[in-house]
Amino acid sequence: MRILIVGATGYLGSAVAERLSNLGHEVVALVRPGETKSLDGYERRIGDLTDPGSLLPAVTPDIDAVIDVATPSGDADTDAAAIDALTRRLRGTDRVFVYTSGVWVLGATADGTADEHSATDPIPIVGYRPMIEDQVLALAQAGIRSAVIRPGIIHGRGGGIPSLLVDLAREHDAPLIIADESVHWPMVHIDDLADLFAEVVEHTPAATIWHGVTEPAVSVRDLAIAAGRAAGVTAAPRIWPLDQARAELGAAFADALALDQSVSARATRDLLSWQPQGPSAISDIQDGSYRSALHHES
Structure with missing residues (x-):
């Protein structure tokens, strides 16, 4: 497949691009004007999510799928217009569009474990994201195999939110627990998540939601x-x-980090051939890529 990735130079986007390329897919990276990060030989196309008109030329007839892993703008109308532009030329083609959301749309899960069918209850930092999810799922009615992936808190390769915990511990000379030590986070290793994106883009039915979570509830104290x-x-x-x-x-952001969640990906595992193999969050942070990143810096 020839796959356009929006956000291909980011933390998650670069891992997804690498995985798809290793599987034999042809990656096309959509980057902002002036973007200078290395693209590892991928074809580069220019577009800005805040300028919907700039996105239309990037989705040419040779593009079999579009994956949006870019950071949202923070404005509902802007993000909705970008989704419309990225998918306009996919309509009626049965081509694939994958949108990256996140588990924070589920809100606190104190009464149990949320799954792919749970109602959303977003916290403020992702307040309008369920509306965008609905927009994406509705694209199935226009002949697009649309899907939403909700990653948990991503770890691996020394990046993501866990790197903030390492920086805070170093800065304050003590591990910091934000607000409440009883909080839990759903976690996923970045390489496992990249595998999930590959499974979804290759096999997804239309109008589906998938959870990118390998550990439903990891203690923030332990992290x-x-x-x-x-x-x-x-x-x-x-x-x-x-x-x-x-x-x-x-x-x-601080309120999001204080959010207590338990999130299941059971349906995702049952319905897709997704077999996560990455290390646990605790072992990765304590003995793996984050320690390696620290030693590299020093």
């Missing part, structure tokens, strides 16, 4: 301790009051 060890910090973990975290990280 913070692992981050401290990766940073070479031996102090006991301590609570970082939410007001202080908000002041440093921004209120919406």
Whole structure:
């Protein structure tokens, strides 16, 4: 397949592009004007998600699928217009469009474990994202095999939110737990998630939601301790009051990090040939890519 990836130079996008390329697919990277990051030999096309007109020429008849892994703009109308532009030339072709959402649209899951069929209850940082998910799923009625992937908190390759935990532990000389040590995060290794994107783009039925989660509920206390060890910090973990975290990280993001969730991907595993093989979040952070990244920096 010839696959256009929006956000191919990002943390997740680069892993997805690498996986698809290794499987023999031809990757075409949509990048912003002036983007200078290496594309590993992929064809480059130019487009800006805030300028829908710039996206239309990128989706040519030779494109078999479009995967959007770009960071949302933060504006509902802008993101909706970008989705419309990216999919306009896919209508009536049975070609594939995959949109990247996230588990934060499910909100807190204190009453149990959320799955692919659970109702959304988004926190403010992703407040309009369910509307975009609905827009994507409705594209099935226009002859597009549209799908939504909701990743958990991504770890691996020394990046993502866990790298923030390592940086915070180093900066504060102690592992930090934001607001509440009883919080849990759904986790997924980036390489397993890239495998899921490949499975979805190759095999998805239309109008489907998939959860990219390998560990439904990992203790944030344990993650913070692992981050401290990766940073070479031996102090006991301590609570970082939410007001202080908000002041440093921004209120919406700090509140997201304080969100307690348990999220299942059982239906995703049952319906797709997805077989995650990556390390657990704790082992990866404590002894794997985050420790390696720290040693590389030093």
